[in-house]
Amino acid sequence: MAVSKKILLVDDNPLVLEMMGRALSKEGFYCMKANSADEAMAILGLERPDIILSDYHMPDVDGFAFRQNLIAMPIYKDIPFMFLTSEGDNELMLKGINLEAVDYILKDTPLPVVVSKINNFLSTVREEHERTLKELSVAAMALNLHSVPQRLPVIKGFEVDFWHKSFQNYPGGDFIDFIKIDERYTFIVLGDVMGKKWGAWYFSFGFLSYIRAAVRICISEGNFSTKSILQKINAVVYHDPVVNDVLSSLSLLMVDTEGGLITYSGAGDLPLLYYNTADKGLKQIGSSGMLLGLMPDGDFDEQLLKLNTGDRLFIFTDGIIDFEDTNGKKTDYNTFTEAVKPYLAQSFAAFKKSTFLQGKTVAHIDDCSLIHLQKTDQ
Amino acid sequence: MILLTNIYKDALIAGIQVKEANLTVSDAFKDEMTSLLDKGNKYIIVNFEGVIYVDSSFLGALVSSLKYALVNQAEIVVAGLNKDVAGLFQLIRLDKAFKIYPSATEAAERKS
Numbered sequence: 001m002a003v004s005k006k007i008l009l010v011d012d013n014p015l016v017l018e019m020m021g022r023a024l025s026k027e028g029f030y031c032m033k034a035n036s037a038d039e040a041m042a043i044l045g046l047e048r049p050d051i052i053l054s055d056y057h058m059p060d061v062d063g064f065a066f067r068q069n070l071i072a073m074p075i076y077k078d079i080p081f082m083f084l085t086s087e088g089d090n091e092l093m094l095k096g097i098n099l100e101a102v103d104y105i106l107k108d109t110p111l112p113v114v115v116s117k118i119n120n121f122l123s124t125v126r127e128e129h130e131r132t133l134k135e136l137s138v139a140a141m142a143l144n145l146h147s148v149p150q151r152l153p154v155i156k157g158f159e160v161d162f163w164h165k166s167f168q169n170y171p172g173g174d175f176i177d178f179i180k181i182d183e184r185y186t187f188i189v190l191g192d193v194m195g196k197k198w199g200a201w202y203f204s205f206g207f208l209s210y211i212r213a214a215v216r217i218c219i220s221e222g223n224f225s226t227k228s229i230l231q232k233i234n235a236v237v238y239h240d241p242v243v244n245d246v247l248s249s250l251s252l253l254m255v256d257t258e259g260g261l262i263t264y265s266g267a268g269d270l271p272l273l274y275y276n277t278a279d280k281g282l283k284q285i286g287s288s289g290m291l292l293g294l295m296p297d298g299d300f301d302e303q304l305l306k307l308n309t310g311d312r313l314f315i316f317t318d319g320i321i322d323f324e325d326t327n328g329k330k331t332d333y334n335t336f337t338e339a340v341k342p343y344l345a346q347s348f349a350a351f352k353k354s355t356f357l358q359g360k361t362v363a364h365i366d367d368c369s370l371i372h373l374q375k376t377d378q
Numbered sequence: 379m380i381l382l383t384n385i386y387k388d389a390l391i392a393g394i395q396v397k398e399a400n401l402t403v404s405d406a407f408k409d410e411m412t413s414l415l416d417k418g419n420k421y422i423i424v425n426f427e428g429v430i431y432v433d434s435s436f437l438g439a440l441v442s443s444l445k446y447a448l449v450n451q452a453e454i455v456v457a458g459l460n461k462d463v464a465g466l467f468q469l470i471r472l473d474k475a476f477k478i479y480p481s482a483t484e485a486a487e488r489k490s
Contacts, residue, residue: 045395048402075402075405075406192434194434200435245445247437269470270469271469290472291475294441294444295475299474318433318434327430328398333465
């Protein structure tokens with residue numbers, strides 16, 4: 001993972017800002033500079049740094065008051081903070097410690113030492129963060145909770161595989177499941193609980209449970225309609241006070257091995273990408289349904305597709321189409337279409353190694369999930 | 379504050395003050411929207427002018443605010459979506475849940 005080093009420098013002395021900025025830029029930091037606490041607040045509204053290095057003595061709002069203001073705001077209080085001060089007196093230090101300032105740098109410290117101090121500090125914060133993450137992951141593993149399958153189903157006449165990357169290695173809101181009913185029918189589930197990290201991850205199990213239950217109940221009643229299954233899930237989610245404030249997308253596909261038929265219904269999901277071997281064409285397959293739990297009637301529909309040997313379906317969540325360029329983050333469905341084109345003559349395993357998907361691993365913009373289904377010879 | 383609000387005719391325009399509307403601001407956004415609805419605003423225009431990226435956490439907060447608005451007999455519309463964000467709204471059918479206007483003033487005039 002590329003280590004992000006975005007720093008916000010706050011100092012009323014333009015010379016100090018310039019010198020610090022240069023020294024830190026050389027060390028790979030992306031520097032944002034503010035002449036005052038007010039200017040720093042304006043920058044914070046636009047971009048979130050990994051660390052703030054602020055002068056103590058500033059006119060109007062000093063470093064002390066600035067830090068106090070940040071602590072009062074939940075979205076900023078956790079950003080690691082260091083004071084840059086020309087004073088070393090104990091009283092000042094004590095005041096700062098009460099403000100949860102994590103470290104100090106004296107202004108006359110040689111620049112290389114300043115840089116290494118900041119680097120060390122960031123590493124400590126990261127290590128602590130990773131340790132907590134690991135402990136939580138171990139707890140989740142102990143509970144045997146998985147939001148993606150541990151093994152792939154065997155579906156006669158089809159090859160199915162998936163690629164999943166969580167956001168910054170947190171379990172997240174994306175969930176994948178393969179529900180094999182019998183040798184003939186298998187359901188493919190891909191959902192995205194809106195949100196990231198633990199909150200979304202927790203709810204992904206709630207949604208998965210409803211989906212599994214709805215699929216099983218409908219099948220036991222002889223109802224093989226993906227539209228009708230979505231309607232049932234939507235009705236429950238809409239009325240359930242535990243999850244009705246949490247929205248989720250869902251792509252639900254039923255594979256019928258007799259005839260290679262796919263039935264598909266979607267809820268606020270991205271259109272599937274369908275590759276037809278006969279005309280070598282890529283086509284979006286969209287559905288009309290709205291996000292689960294949004295409206296009492298989700299306006300769901302159902303599409304029927306017949307896959308012939310070699311035909312492929314790509315089912316994915318929005319993390320796959322998010323990317324970052326020099327102008328910032330963007331979302332564009334066509335980036336996926338273009339990325340997959342050169343791999344259509346190759347296996348999905350080859351695409352998993354593509355620079356496009358490997359890039360998603362490094363970029364860490366969102367949870368990313370992609371399911372690939374291909375019709376093979378019987 | 380994520381939102382800068384001002385009254386225009388009988389509408390409340392809530393302008394998003396960040397370039398990237400993502401996880402880091404989604405909770406604050408939802409709290410501010412809830413508070414605007416609690417104050418009795420019945421027609422809120424969420425102005426996306428200047429926003430270049432919206433992630434699913436933020437969309438979740440927006441949609442959740444819409445559900446809260448419906449319970450309170452209020453309406454939330456969106457305006458000023460750039461091409462990418464408008465494309466995303468269409469892709470995941472949020473254009474069926476929200477009325478979308480080219481600009482906040484047009485939304486206030488209820489013209490598309």
